[in-house]
Structures are given as structure tokens and as C-alpha cells.
Amino acid sequence: MPDITRKHTGQRMSQIVTHGDTIYLAGQVGTAGASVAQQTQDCLDKIDALLAEAGSSKTRILQTVIWLADMKDFAEMNAVWDAWVPEGHAPARACGEAKLAREDLLVELIVTAAKA
Structure with a gap:
């Protein structure tokens, strides 16, 4: 059975969870109060960094x-x-x-990826 690895873990959630060759990212949000375009870009930048840390990329x-x-x-x-x-x-x-955690958050992205 594959191991489960958790990174950037707090009481409520982990930012990265890997199980076998599958990577699960916590929901990513951007800079509160910014435009939806800026918040989306912030989310995507975070996703790029987390996937790289987990051994993957947006192509996966x-x-x-x-x-x-x-x-x-x-x-x-x-x-x-x-x-x-x-x-x-x-x-x-x-x-x-969906109603997000705070009124000034406009977008949240949740990603599942394969390891590279």
C-alpha cells in the first residue's frame, strides 16, 4: 500500500498530500480584495510552486x-x-x-495532479 505524505500541515489541513503517484493540493486562494484576475494569477502561482515541491508541474x-x-x-x-x-x-x-471563506475572496482552485 502506498505511503501518504503530507507537507505544510497544520491542525486543519495540509497544503500538499501525496498518495502513491497522486498529488492533492488544498484549495488555493489569492490576495484578498484584489481583482478576480489577480486572485486567479496568485492561485496559479501558488499551484506552480506547490506542484514543483511535490515533484510535478501544471502539465501533469x-x-x-x-x-x-x-x-x-x-x-x-x-x-x-x-x-x-x-x-x-x-x-x-x-x-x-460558492460562498468562499471570506467576502473579499473571489476565487479558489483545488488541484489533483500526477507526479512527474
């Missing part, structure tokens, strides 16, 4: 779940997302509207 993302505080921001978030995802490496993805 299997699935992404995106929560928006308001679906009116869908196009603005997608503009940043589309520029970030390498051609031919789009993961399975879902995007919905």
Missing part, C-alpha cells in the same frame, strides 16, 4: 475544481486560466459558484 494536472464567489467573474477568471494552461494539457475541470 488531472483535475481542477474552481469555485467563484460570483459566476459573473467566469470570463475574467478564464482569461487568466487559459493563458496559464499549456496547450494540449487542459485537465478535467469543474467551475461553480
